[in-house]
Amino acid sequence: MLPSWNDTESKKAIIEFVERIATEDSTDFVPVPERIAVFDNDGTLWAEQPTMVEGFFTFDRIHEMVANDPAMKETQPFKAFLEKDVAAIHALGKRGIVEFVMKAHEAETQEAFKELVTDWFANAIHPHFKQPYTQCIYQPQLELLDYLRANGFKTFIVTGGGIEFVRTVAESIYSIPPEQVVGSSTKTQFDLKDKKVQVARLGELRSFDDREEKVVNINLHIGRRPLFVFGNSDGDLRMMQYTLSSDGPCMAMLLHHDDAQREVAYDKDFKLSPLNEALSVAKDWGIHIVSMKNDWNKVFAFQ
Amino acid sequence: MLPSWNDTESKKAIIEFVERIATEDSTDFVPVPERIAVFDNDGTLWAEQPTMVEGFFTFDRIHEMVANDPAMKETQPFKAFLEKDVAAIHALGKRGIVEFVMKAHEAETQEAFKELVTDWFANAIHPHFKQPYTQCIYQPQLELLDYLRANGFKTFIVTGGGIEFVRTVAESIYSIPPEQVVGSSTKTQFDLKDKKVQVARLGELRSFDDREEKVVNINLHIGRRPLFVFGNSDGDLRMMQYTLSSDGPCMAMLLHHDDAQREVAYDKDFKLSPLNEALSVAKDWGIHIVSMKNDWNKVFAFQ
Numbered sequence: 001m002l003p004s005w006n007d008t009e010s011k012k013a014i015i016e017f018v019e020r021i022a023t024e025d026s027t028d029f030v031p032v033p034e035r036i037a038v039f040d041n042d043g044t045l046w047a048e049q050p051t052m053v054e055g056f057f058t059f060d061r062i063h064e065m066v067a068n069d070p071a072m073k074e075t076q077p078f079k080a081f082l083e084k085d086v087a088a089i090h091a092l093g094k095r096g097i098v099e100f101v102m103k104a105h106e107a108e109t110q111e112a113f114k115e116l117v118t119d120w121f122a123n124a125i126h127p128h129f130k131q132p133y134t135q136c137i138y139q140p141q142l143e144l145l146d147y148l149r150a151n152g153f154k155t156f157i158v159t160g161g162g163i164e165f166v167r168t169v170a171e172s173i174y175s176i177p178p179e180q181v182v183g184s185s186t187k188t189q190f191d192l193k194d195k196k197v198q199v200a201r202l203g204e205l206r207s208f209d210d211r212e213e214k215v216v217n218i219n220l221h222i223g224r225r226p227l228f229v230f231g232n233s234d235g236d237l238r239m240m241q242y243t244l245s246s247d248g249p250c251m252a253m254l255l256h257h258d259d260a261q262r263e264v265a266y267d268k269d270f271k272l273s274p275l276n277e278a279l280s281v282a283k284d285w286g287i288h289i290v291s292m293k294n295d296w297n298k299v300f301a302f303q
Numbered sequence: 304m305l306p307s308w309n310d311t312e313s314k315k316a317i318i319e320f321v322e323r324i325a326t327e328d329s330t331d332f333v334p335v336p337e338r339i340a341v342f343d344n345d346g347t348l349w350a351e352q353p354t355m356v357e358g359f360f361t362f363d364r365i366h367e368m369v370a371n372d373p374a375m376k377e378t379q380p381f382k383a384f385l386e387k388d389v390a391a392i393h394a395l396g397k398r399g400i401v402e403f404v405m406k407a408h409e410a411e412t413q414e415a416f417k418e419l420v421t422d423w424f425a426n427a428i429h430p431h432f433k434q435p436y437t438q439c440i441y442q443p444q445l446e447l448l449d450y451l452r453a454n455g456f457k458t459f460i461v462t463g464g465g466i467e468f469v470r471t472v473a474e475s476i477y478s479i480p481p482e483q484v485v486g487s488s489t490k491t492q493f494d495l496k497d498k499k500v501q502v503a504r505l506g507e508l509r510s511f512d513d514r515e516e517k518v519v520n521i522n523l524h525i526g527r528r529p530l531f532v533f534g535n536s537d538g539d540l541r542m543m544q545y546t547l548s549s550d551g552p553c554m555a556m557l558l559h560h561d562d563a564q565r566e567v568a569y570d571k572d573f574k575l576s577p578l579n580e581a582l583s584v585a586k587d588w589g590i591h592i593v594s595m596k597n598d599w600n601k602v603f604a605f606q
Contacts, residue, residue, distance in 0.1 A: 033480050110522055154482070167526045177336050178526030179457070180482075188522060190515035190541060197545040199522040212493035219413055219491060219502040221524060223470045223481030238493060242500040 002147055004140040004298040010253070010290045014144065017251045021227065022151045028249040030227060032152040037228040038218065038239060039141070041159035041166055041183075043273065044232045044255055045174060046137040047126070049264040051086055051272070053133045054161050057120050058101050059084055065106065090272045094160065094235070097272070099205045101162065102186040109198040110164055110188065117168040131302055134173050140296045141230075145174060148228065156226075158218060159183040160210045160235055160273070182221045184209040214239040226250075232257065233270075237278040244285055252287045254278055259292040262299040305450055307443040307601040313556070313593045317447070320554045324530065325454045331552040333530060335455040340531040341521060341542060342444070344462035344469055344486075346576065347535045347558055348477060349440040350429070352567040354389055354575070356436045357464050360423050361404050362387055368409065393575045397463065397538070400575070402508045404465065405489040412501040413467055413491065420471040434605055437476050443599045444533075448477060451531065459529075461521060462486040463513040463538055463576070485524045487512040517542040529553075535560065536573075540581040547588055555590045557581055562596040565606060 005011040021030040042048040062081045065072060072078045077100055080088035089097060107113035126136045145155050157176055159166050163183035170176040187202040209217050215238050218226065229236070229243040232255040240252040256275065258265050268276035282289055292299065308314040324333040345351040365384045368375060375381045380403055383391035392400060410416035429439045448458050460479055462469050466486030473479040490505040512520050518541050521529065532539070532546040535558040543555040559578065561568050571579035585592055595602065 033474065036482075156482075163523075163526070171336065179339075179459075179524065181526065185523060188519050190518045190545075192541075192544065195548070197518065197541070197548040199518060199545075215493045215500065215502060216491050220466075220488060221482065223466070223484065238495075238500070241495065242493075242502075245498070245500040 002140065002143050004143055004296055006295055006297050008295050010288060010295040013251070013288055014147075014253075017228070017249070018148065018151050021249050030249060034224060034227065035148075035151070035153040036156065036222060036224050036226045037145075037148050037153045038156045038158045038222075038226045038230075038243075039145070040231040040233070040236045040239075041157050041161055043257065044138075044230055044236070045141050045157070046133070047129070047263060048273070049257075049266065049270075050128065051089070052161065053136075054101060054165050055089070055097070056124060056127075056133070057117065057165065058104050060120060060124065061104055061106070061116070065104065094210060094272055095208050098160065098162075098184050098208050098210075102184070102205050103203045105162065105165070105186070105201075106203065107201055109191070109200055111198065113164055113201060114168050117165055121169055129300070129302075131300075134169055135302055136300060137173055138296075139298050139301045142174070142301075144230075145176070149175075153228065154180065156180045156182060156218075156222060158209065158214050158239060160208070160214075162186070163209075182209060182214075182217050210235045211238050215242045218242065229253070230255065231278070233273045233275045234277045235273055237281070240278070240287055241285060244287070252285070253290050254282055254287050255290045255292065257292055258294075259296075259299065261293075262303060263292060305443065305446050307446055307599055309598055309600050311598050313591060313598040316554070316591055317450075317556075320531070320552070321451065321454050324552050333552060337527060337530065338451075338454070338456040339459065339525060339527050339529045340451050340456045341459045341461045341485075341525075341529045341533075341546075342448070343534040343536070343539045343542075344460050344464055346560065347533055347539070348444050348460070349436070350432070350566060351576070352560075352569065352573075353431065354392070355464065356439075357404060357468050358392070358400070359427060359430075359436070360420065360468065361407050363423060363427065364407055364409070364419070368407065397513060397575055398511050401463065401465075401487050401511050401513075405487070405508050406506045408465065408468070408489070408504075409506065410504055412494070412503055414501065416467055416504060417471050420468055424472055432603070432605075434603075437472055438605055439603065440476055441599075442601050442604045445477070445604075447533075448479070452478075456531065457483065459483045459485060459521075459525060461512065461517050461542060463511070463517075465489070466512075485512060485517075485520050513538045514541050518545045521545065532556070533558070534581070536576045536578045537580045538576055540584070543581070543590055544588060547590070555588070556593050557585055557590050558593045558595065561594050562599075562602065564596075565602040566595060 020028045042052045163185045167178040167181045185206045187204045187206045189200045191198045191200040226243045228251050230253045323331045345355045466488045470481040470484045488509045490507045490509045492503045494501045494503040529546045533556045571577050
């Protein structure tokens with residue numbers, strides 16, 4: 001059970017919680033339909049350093065866009081993306097980046113966008129790990145997702161990343177279907193042409209799925225308070241507090257990236273998506289901190 | 304199989320379609336995760352005459368609101384609702400009603416609202432059928448939902464009704480969990496007070512889930528083009544066309560209320576939610592028309 005997790009407090013706490021809510025004569029028993037688990041994606045299920053996977057996709061998309069319109073080259077933030085100037089990009093802030101990314105992810109329809117993303121994932125390689133991005137996912141989390149599902153949980157992703165971007169691969173890499181992915185989204189529009197209906201992309205941000213908005217979107221998409229939540233940054237604190245406000249059994253976990261050898265060590269100094277406030281209030285709220293270094297005996301399957 | 308359906312063309316078409324997409328060596332085989340079926344609710348799964356179930360809930364809520372603020376009594380549309388003046392209410396139009404209903408469904412939080420709805424359903428009785436509203440659901444459709452699920456379909460509701468209203472009962476009456484209900488929604492807001500997080504209701508319409516917007520919301524919530532769609536009004540035509548624009552196998556059905564004896568006979572003259580355009584283009588788009596009178600040998604379980 002959970003073979004890539006060491007036999008530390010974190011693993012014990014997970015198993016104790018799952019057995020408690022899944023045992024029929026336990027006072028904390030929770031019926032299967034209410035077993036909702038939500039996971040952040042960037043930095044929780046897959047690596048987000050030196051920057052988010054969607055950032056790398058955007059770098060490549062912008063090169064293609066500039067080829068069609070060379071005047072873009074000298075304007076910001078195109079220039080920063082073209083030069084992969086991570087510091088200049090991070091200075092835009094997480095919301096600013098997501099807004100730009102929605103504009104930069106040009107495609108007429110959702111289906112055309114999905115094709116672009118599928119093609120990109122089939123060829124792109126992570127600059128540090130030298131693996132396809134779809135391999136730069138945390139093996140212990142795959143085991144945890146499987147373990148939760150084997151115990152009747154429905155698993156959801158609630159990500160600051162683009163909902164269509166993550167949906168394109170979530171089913172094949174995490175066994176999480178599109179309808180169980182919640183994320184940032186662009187405005188869209190019904191389009192009927194030549195007796196064909198498509199959903200047109202409008203390139204303007206509809207929802208920036210971060211912090212408070214993660215709670216609003218969990219309510220909109222899932223309609224139930226989660227029982228279990230796993231995040232890794234201040235962007236996930238609000239959904240952890242939402243989960244922990246339940247009157248019944250509940251559990252929140254926070255992944256601490258403290259493993260410079262096998263992955264990267266960072267927390268409050270990652271300006272784009274820091275882990276700072278969540279770390280400081282974790283004890284007070286009863287959030288379990290997972291140490292990548294101590295709690296995981298394997299990070300990636302390829303290692 | 305489908306015992307409340309007569310052995311007519313409609314039943315044959317459903318079974319032929321399901322067997323075709325579920326047979327592994329069929330050229331039209333569709334893998335289980337892509338078997339998405341969407342159903343409208345009012346008039347498709349439960350009765351919507353003399354007006355929608357949520358309308359009756361609103362009548363009762365308004366009486367409670369007016370008791371707290373008697374000045375409301377003389378203002379419109381409160382007056383029309385207080386007097387159950389269906390003609391005056393219908394004159395507001397479907398969107399106008401949904402906007403008002405969102406305002407009238409006053410509750411501080413989503414959980415408080417759910418409690419109001421739960422209590423109401425436990426006591427309210429349909430004025431014509433003299434049964435709880437949760438019994439005024441179509442028996443053939445319950446069988447169809449079960450049949451589709453037994454064949455690997457995931458069943459969704461896509462309703463013009465309030466998402467929280469329908470979610471409250473969808474699991475117990477249709478076996479459809481909250482996360483598989485898409486509907487009209489009010490704006491909401493994250494709320495943290497006394498170390499408790501709630502989702503606050505703001506009473507302002509966020510999404511009116513009708514016509515084109517049903518397609519936009521299917522994309523947002525489900526993220527896949529449905530394989531099978533069932534509706535009963537022009538409000539459902541757009542999602543039928545979306546389904547039928549698939550390159551692969553797909554099926555759309557339209558319930559025609561032509562049974563004045565066991566239910567009600569109505570179509571284009573129902574001003575609030577007419578069946579008019581959809582009926583006239585059905586043949587051209589390959590939409591199957593289901594006759595309540597001829598295709599169903601039973602309408603409600605209590606009959």
